[in-house]
Amino acid sequence: MGKPSKIEILAIALVFSAIVLFPIGILYINQTMFLTEGEIQVTIKQWQFTPNEIHVKKGQVVRLSIASEDVYHGFQMADYGINTVVKPGEPVHIEFKAEQVGEFFYRCFVPCGDGHSIIAHSGKFIVEEEGAEPGNLRVIVKDSTGNVVQSASVAISGPKSLNGVTDQNGQFVFTGLFAGNYLIQVTASGYGVNATSATVSSGSTTEVLVMLTAAVVKEFHIDAYIQEDGGFSVQESSDGKTIAVNKGDTVRLIVTARDVAHSLVIHDFEVDTGYIAVGKTFTVEFTATAVGTFTYDCMIYCSAKHPDMIGTLIVNP
Amino acid sequence: MTQKPQKTTTRASQQKHRWLSKVLIIALTIFSLVLLTTPWHSKAQTSTVKEINVTAFMFGYDPSEITVNQGDTVVIKLHSMDVSHGFYIDGYNLNMQVIKVEGEEEDETAELRFVASMPGVFRFRCSLTCGYFHPFMIGKLRVEPANQFVYSSIAAAATAGIALAIMIPGSKIYGNPHPASPYMFRFDLLRIGIVRRLVKVRSWQFLVSYPNLLIFLLVILTGLFGSQVGNKNLSIMFVWILWWAALMLFLVPIGGRSWCMICPLPSMGEWMNRGTITGKSERRFGLNLKWPKKLDNIWIQNFAFLSTSMFIGILITRPWATGYLMVLLIATPLILHLVFKDRVFCRYICPVSGFIGLYSNFSALELRVKDRNVCLKHAGKECIKGSDKGYGCPWFEFPQNMNRNAYCGLCTQCLKTCPENNTTLYLRAGGEDLYVEPWHGIKKRGLDEAWKAFIMATLALLYGVTFMGSFPWLKDMANMASLPQWGLFAILVWGSTLAVFPAIYLVFIAVSKLVSGAKEVPLRKLFINYSYVFIPMGLLAWIAFSVAIIFVNASYIVAVVSDPFGWGWNLLGTKYFAWQPFLSGLVPYLQVLILILGLVFALRATLKISMRTFTDKAQGVRASLPVAFMLVGYTILLLWLWVG
Numbered sequence: 001m002g003k004p005s006k007i008e009i010l011a012i013a014l015v016f017s018a019i020v021l022f023p024i025g026i027l028y029i030n031q032t033m034f035l036t037e038g039e040i041q042v043t044i045k046q047w048q049f050t051p052n053e054i055h056v057k058k059g060q061v062v063r064l065s066i067a068s069e070d071v072y073h074g075f076q077m078a079d080y081g082i083n084t085v086v087k088p089g090e091p092v093h094i095e096f097k098a099e100q101v102g103e104f105f106y107r108c109f110v111p112c113g114d115g116h117s118i119i120a121h122s123g124k125f126i127v128e129e130e131g132a133e134p135g136n137l138r139v140i141v142k143d144s145t146g147n148v149v150q151s152a153s154v155a156i157s158g159p160k161s162l163n164g165v166t167d168q169n170g171q172f173v174f175t176g177l178f179a180g181n182y183l184i185q186v187t188a189s190g191y192g193v194n195a196t197s198a199t200v201s202s203g204s205t206t207e208v209l210v211m212l213t214a215a216v217v218k219e220f221h222i223d224a225y226i227q228e229d230g231g232f233s234v235q236e237s238s239d240g241k242t243i244a245v246n247k248g249d250t251v252r253l254i255v256t257a258r259d260v261a262h263s264l265v266i267h268d269f270e271v272d273t274g275y276i277a278v279g280k281t282f283t284v285e286f287t288a289t290a291v292g293t294f295t296y297d298c299m300i301y302c303s304a305k306h307p308d309m310i311g312t313l314i315v316n317p
Numbered sequence: 318m319t320q321k322p323q324k325t326t327t328r329a330s331q332q333k334h335r336w337l338s339k340v341l342i343i344a345l346t347i348f349s350l351v352l353l354t355t356p357w358h359s360k361a362q363t364s365t366v367k368e369i370n371v372t373a374f375m376f377g378y379d380p381s382e383i384t385v386n387q388g389d390t391v392v393i394k395l396h397s398m399d400v401s402h403g404f405y406i407d408g409y410n411l412n413m414q415v416i417k418v419e420g421e422e423e424d425e426t427a428e429l430r431f432v433a434s435m436p437g438v439f440r441f442r443c444s445l446t447c448g449y450f451h452p453f454m455i456g457k458l459r460v461e462p463a464n465q466f467v468y469s470s471i472a473a474a475a476t477a478g479i480a481l482a483i484m485i486p487g488s489k490i491y492g493n494p495h496p497a498s499p500y501m502f503r504f505d506l507l508r509i510g511i512v513r514r515l516v517k518v519r520s521w522q523f524l525v526s527y528p529n530l531l532i533f534l535l536v537i538l539t540g541l542f543g544s545q546v547g548n549k550n551l552s553i554m555f556v557w558i559l560w561w562a563a564l565m566l567f568l569v570p571i572g573g574r575s576w577c578m579i580c581p582l583p584s585m586g587e588w589m590n591r592g593t594i595t596g597k598s599e600r601r602f603g604l605n606l607k608w609p610k611k612l613d614n615i616w617i618q619n620f621a622f623l624s625t626s627m628f629i630g631i632l633i634t635r636p637w638a639t640g641y642l643m644v645l646l647i648a649t650p651l652i653l654h655l656v657f658k659d660r661v662f663c664r665y666i667c668p669v670s671g672f673i674g675l676y677s678n679f680s681a682l683e684l685r686v687k688d689r690n691v692c693l694k695h696a697g698k699e700c701i702k703g704s705d706k707g708y709g710c711p712w713f714e715f716p717q718n719m720n721r722n723a724y725c726g727l728c729t730q731c732l733k734t735c736p737e738n739n740t741t742l743y744l745r746a747g748g749e750d751l752y753v754e755p756w757h758g759i760k761k762r763g764l765d766e767a768w769k770a771f772i773m774a775t776l777a778l779l780y781g782v783t784f785m786g787s788f789p790w791l792k793d794m795a796n797m798a799s800l801p802q803w804g805l806f807a808i809l810v811w812g813s814t815l816a817v818f819p820a821i822y823l824v825f826i827a828v829s830k831l832v833s834g835a836k837e838v839p840l841r842k843l844f845i846n847y848s849y850v851f852i853p854m855g856l857l858a859w860i861a862f863s864v865a866i867i868f869v870n871a872s873y874i875v876a877v878v879s880d881p882f883g884w885g886w887n888l889l890g891t892k893y894f895a896w897q898p899f900l901s902g903l904v905p906y907l908q909v910l911i912l913i914l915g916l917v918f919a920l921r922a923t924l925k926i927s928m929r930t931f932t933d934k935a936q937g938v939r940a941s942l943p944v945a946f947m948l949v950g951y952t953i954l955l956l957w958l959w960v961g
Contacts (some may be wrong), residue, residue, distance in 0.1 A: 005596060007519070007520050007595050011520060014527060015588075015594065016532055018527075018531055022531065022535075022538075029888075030884060033886070034885060046448075067884075069544065070448050070545075070546065071401065071446065072400060072417070074418070074446065085418075088881040089548070109419045111400070111417040112401075113397070182609070228693070242412065290517065300419060
């Protein structure tokens, strides 16, 4: 074999460029023509979000590229007004400014099979303020006589949403909160619901006293889960489905999502628990002002059995 | 060499073969009759309104078959059990989709209202990407009177009868050596100056396989790193839609092993072994062992193909699987070239090489020596030893004795090395590949090739039923919904191809031997010889399959060229080219025509094989009849699959 011919040198160059330059070229095309600087790639499939936690700083312009790897999905982040269908193989690009500090929730709103409502098929979008220390919130619960109330459920919603139960001193401390306004809702068995709000500032502990008054409340513990014969189970009901009260009663529904995410809605009384993540409990209270037979149902598509998630509310005169 | 006597032979053979055109004309007439008797655009409209609730799920419909009468006003209400789905009706070209959104229950049902004006069987399929098996989510709409299946079956049987009636009187017993010309038409392509110059260029194979190498690298990259949505990924679309259809529709029937000429998979191994890409070297790298004589057959290819086939549901829907398969198909020859000399991978291992070779016996291109006597007098044997112009045949063939296409990889080395310019490429019609007795030193036909023919003929049917049928449970099996289900599919693939089909075939062959009355002809010989009728039959069955695949899915290819990775690129502006089946109403008729053509070619092969195998014409004709019955039966099965 003598000196390689010109054709041979050309061939070697072509093969070399195919193997080495080709992938580099593809990455280059992607980088320069189609990739936006700092874009966060979100992938949705049955049934997970990757990543399922996104951390950004307040004031940052957030660019998301959302792609589906299998079927039609949706990307919903209600607090930022984002609601977009994501078709498989057609990434959606969205851009917005992270103005609100706090912990937000993104999820799929296109029913996409049995696992649609499981917690893994959602994610947290966390907006932090640069350099801000976390704040704490101490909630003290007392009754009208001034005695502390133990084992009261405390739920806060705001930049972060958390639940807690008061100790023997009637207290619960929420730590690691973002600064901002929080709505505090306290419920305890034998008492009426009381709600108040408080402002948490960074690096300090805010103290809030919540007074509860004993009230005639009809309390119902409701488990929401997918099952053959409908999806709600009411502990205090004889048939497990029907909620019976009298006109004028204060009705308290303590709803727990057992298997996947659910919600409970009574349209006629404008009662809506909103999205209850799996394992979480949410309490709603309303006054039964009208007489009649009403229905309550789930508004989160939870499975193929979703249309069966329905029950009856009877308000007697 | 004199040209004139050759020409007269050709003309004489054209005379001899005029019967084939007769048969084809009759087949076409019968086919047109089928078309005409179908009351296409009947205006008849009954006042019947048929409301049908259909539930869509991954991956099928319930009910999977809808029957209505011609003229009915059909209202289909589509509801989805799981994810968003679509509903497109072939032929009627109607489409609806259910895109699910929480809290909007009224949108969860889509409604399609139309008058069923055309009778027949129409496939309906999902039009909205709904997961891996989305392209195979199929049901059937039967608009009565749906009689294409019955009509086309009668047409197939009638064509078979007429074809035999025309062909039998002209058949003659002949043995070796073969008659003057088995060709109806034959043209020496190297008489065209540009072709001759091109194939003699040393770097020819590199030049034609290089563009393919780029595409294969892209297939691996898109498969492994691109979006895993199959119909948005170049790897799936290029390999299983474009390549497969091109192979079956053009490359094999027209060019035989022309794919092997441009295939980039073994190139890198070959370059490494030769130490050069385009040059000619004396020294070889690696051990350069000889392939064991015992394995000089295509059984490994048969098993490699079946091993791939049992994963077919995964391979054709998961880009990553296609990516890894391609890596494997490049790595294997690379390793083999270290151990063995020349194209051992292509000749004995490659899963697709087996059927490409077998079917190329029926192709319109052949590489042959012009005059065997020139070879016999010439002592140099550069075609197998190599010269400074090129390598000795890397496919272990001996051009002088080659009378079949099966194992010639069209690498063009012997066209370069022959000092007598006695090797050439012919464009042809006819040929004797299917029934010729092999010359000395050339691989004999045997059970390995017979089984290859069975495997392909069975899978044309099994794949059709699995992927294009309306049986969701079968799709779940192929899609590995669970391990036991997939186990059943694997058993189905191996069992049907290796045992069931050959067993049924054996019954027909035994009957054939019995009715022939020729006791001296061994059953084994008949078994092997008649298996070659499944070459034209199987190839045309696969063409019918590929027509359905390419017409429905070609629009995806347009989109995927702009966005090969499914990353949101839009290189050529065609990324949002919507999915749209082409000529979906015509496809079944095209398939009927293709299958009946296949039957005619197979019957011709049957008679040719009989006349070669028996020494008495009457025996040969009698022996052909059971084979003909079997072929008509096989054709009717395929007709049931596509229009039943």
